Amino acid sequence: MLIKRLSIIGVGLIGGSLARALRGVCGEIVGCGRNRANLQKAVELGVIDRYETVPASAVNGADMVIVAVPLGSMAAMFAAIRDALSPDAVISDVGSAKASVVEDARQHLGEHFRRFVPAHPIAGTEKSGVAASFAELFEKRRVIITPLSETDSAAYAKVSAMWEKTGADVVDMSVEHHDKVLAATSHLPHLLAYSLVDTLAKMEASTEIFSFAAGGFRDFTRIASSDPRMWRDICIANQKAILEMLAHFNDDLADLTDAVRSGDAERIENIFGRAKAARDNFCG
């Protein structure tokens, strides 16, 4: 068994899918959360073997602890489990921003910080909760691990092996680079989608307007159905990189707006053509 006892704190889409994917390589899977009904459902679905509602109890005897809670809850969670962690427990997370989690872990995990391995699976859907979880979520997806100079190499190896078992492709990256890449490819798009839908929702004829939205609009705004609290936390946690990307985007949108205002067909077509070429090239 790669993992004797796996403790998953936060049995939602990511935590639940990880538990499902690791079924064959874990002795026991213990879930933890605040919502007893959700945990009960997770047991019924066979996602976890049992659950605890007190984090310190959930990590008791676990050799692998995955903290899959919103970024804003990480610090309190690390503080809550620290004194109950086994001396050799490996701790990891699935947060969408890494600098803030690393800082929280450094402050609150004490001597266990060496065995904390920051990780982020680049996978998910706009849905939330254990009912939306599935074992194949991470197959052929990237998982970014951002080890620190002080990270224990055995702990790193165990987290890396765990993610490989889910079918994911594990890559290393620095904390800072991770946060920039994710601000560009994930955080900025989410902010734009939320902002666009909000703009339309505030319009006078919004009900009628939405009724004329076609397939392109549905795809474009799908990520605006994501969990608002989770994304609020990401904005707070990755503020610096997100503001930088927003500034870049604003400059480029101002440029395009200027081209539209001046009716400059060639400039507009150049921008659209560059974007189409990049998208076709990178997204297939």
Place this chain on the structure above:
Amino acid sequence: MLIKRLSIIGVGLIGGSLARALRGVCGEIVGCGRNRANLQKAVELGVIDRYETVPASAVNGADMVIVAVPLGSMAAMFAAIRDALSPDAVISDVGSAKASVVEDARQHLGEHFRRFVPAHPIAGTEKSGVAASFAELFEKRRVIITPLSETDSAAYAKVSAMWEKTGADVVDMSVEHHDKVLAATSHLPHLLAYSLVDTLAKMEASTEIFSFAAGGFRDFTRIASSDPRMWRDICIANQKAILEMLAHFNDDLADLTDAVRSGDAERIENIFGRAKAARDNFCG
């Protein structure tokens, strides 16, 4: 037969799909375009019966003429076919903006303008060309017709009946309202998608950045793979409504940026929550 001879000028995704959908209710379908290879393929695929490369020849004897060319080519096309149109020919289009097409038709169709019925099927994919066309494209989609006070009622009825045959749901709207609704639900999202991909493509590590884009990013940017020339024309044709929507969006994005900058979690969550509620409500 609803239509004795249908002339489709521009046998691409929309024109080709319309021809396919009307197979059973047309005596003959004549295609027209500049690209002979594309027209030959359309004949081989059974989309059209034959083709002409000179527009005046293509409309000869047709009782229904659909002009499915980019918005920037409408004026010249109307001028090119005017003198060859049958006295009772009904003319329609599929343009994504209506004020500019109506103005072009008014200026160039002469006495045939009464039988010009402006229409816009709210359907499409990011793909282009007759190879991407399919008969079911318009099923259960909306087709907006924007008749004018001078529009001939029999011509209106024939265009309306034609679209109903494709399985579409036909609705009437004023030209101005159409252009506002489409700026909100289609044109603005396309501009944002193009602009975002362009922003990322210009970054130093763009190749690496795109390689970490997940499913949400692919959906969000799918419309940035749309035809740059077609969308350039839409920006020119619907400039006023697009600039108004861009201004609204900019205000709201500035508001969200300010909330992120000040770390105002509650304000961020309110914006995201409103957007999610609207999206879940309207898009299911």
